[in-house]
Amino acid sequence: MSTEVVPPAQRLDYWADVLASALVPMTIGCPSPRQFESNLLSAPLGMITVTAICGSAHDALTTQREIARSRGRSFHLVTSRNLPWTMTHRGQTRILPGELVLVDSQLEFEMNCPDTYNFLNLTLPPEWLATWGSNVEGLTGRIIPADSGWGRVLSSYVSQLSPEFILRTPLAESVLADQLGALLALTAHELSGQSLRASPAVRSLLERIHECIMQRRTESQLTASDIAAALNVSSRTLHRVLASSGETFGQQLLKARMEAAVRMLQSRAFDHVTTAEIGRRAGFSNASHFVRVIRLRTGRTPGQLRQVRKVAEGAG
Structure with a gap:
């Protein structure tokens, strides 16, 4: 959607209608209404909607009047791709490019974009957000730094979820959405300052997840859903259990494959096997990867790792 389709005098009203339909009702202000321009592109990601918005400097305001017009509660994970911006939502905050903030549509909100902006907005339904733990909703109104531990990973991941990418991604929507949920849960735990304590039942399931990943690591197309199905749990349960230990599925799968490959490279029993074949046997479908x-992880190539072991054996 673009303001280019309407006369300049009608653009602010048109854009307010676009935002009310695509996101939430807002009042839009601009110092030069007739020069105002904005564009919006959205794509669905399961229950989530990914929206890219860019355009002219403006202010946006949501008061109780706008909230009363909304279609229901929603949460919005927002990041600027190009400039700092100011937000008032449970307090006033200045947000830098790449930093994230979670906005609750049922709370008053004000934002100021002082220059041409380029934003990414992920609309998250409350019922989806709730499945990732109570800590996640506690992020509302807080800056998620782009340079913190899990905040850095989350920021990098979100920055790749453009509508264009969503429309052409080779992965299932559920895989991308679950990865987002897991990273949000990990970030919420990190910023809450709480330790990641797990019950005996959760620790037991975590061990079973690790064991199942290790056993099936050689499957090049292995997904979290495959492991969850094998253990008779939901994918979200699997992601939440991993998050309770500060882990993600992708991280653990890569670790299992890497450790298996290193063991083979450091064993004389596999000297007759090429390094490319060892990578394939460990589960890597791409040799360069x-x-x-x-x-x-080791500071050496597979060939160098093997050679170092042979030199050490020769010296012994």
């Missing part, structure tokens, strides 16, 4: 992972 295998080399990058091993170099990143």
Whole structure:
């Protein structure tokens, strides 16, 4: 949707209608209404909606009047791709590019974009957000730093979820949405300052998840849903249990494959097997990715790891 389709004098009213339909009702203000321009593109990601918005400097305001016109409660994970902006939502905050903030549509909200803006907005239904733990809703109104531990990972992940990417992604929507939920849960735990304590039942399930990932790591197309189905739990339960230990499925799968590959490279029993074949046996479907992972984790290529072991054996 674009303001280009309407005359300049009608653009602010048109844009307010667009936002009310796509996001939430807002009152829009602009110092030069006739020069105002904005564009919006959305794509569904399961229960989530990913919306890219860009355009002219403006202010947006949601008061009780606008809240009364809304279609129901929703949460919005918002980030600016290009400039700092100011928000008043449970207090006034200045937010830098790449930082994230979670907005509750049932609370008053004011934002100021002092220049041409480029925003990404992820609309999250309350029922979806609730499945990732009570701590997640507690992020409302808080800055999620782009340089904190899990905040950095979440910011990087969200920045890739453009509508264009969603429309052409080779992955299932549920996989992308579950990864977002897991990262939100991990970030909420981190920013709450609470330790990630787990009950005996959760620790037991965590061990079973680790064991199942290790057993099935050689499957190049293995997903969290596959592991969850094998353990007779839901995908969200699996992600929440991993999050309780500060982990993600992708992280654990990569770790299992890397450890298996290193063991083979450091064993004489596999000297007759090429390094590319070892990568394949460990579950890496792409040889260059295998080399990058091993170099990143060990500081050496697969071939160098094997050679270091042979030199050490020769010296002994």
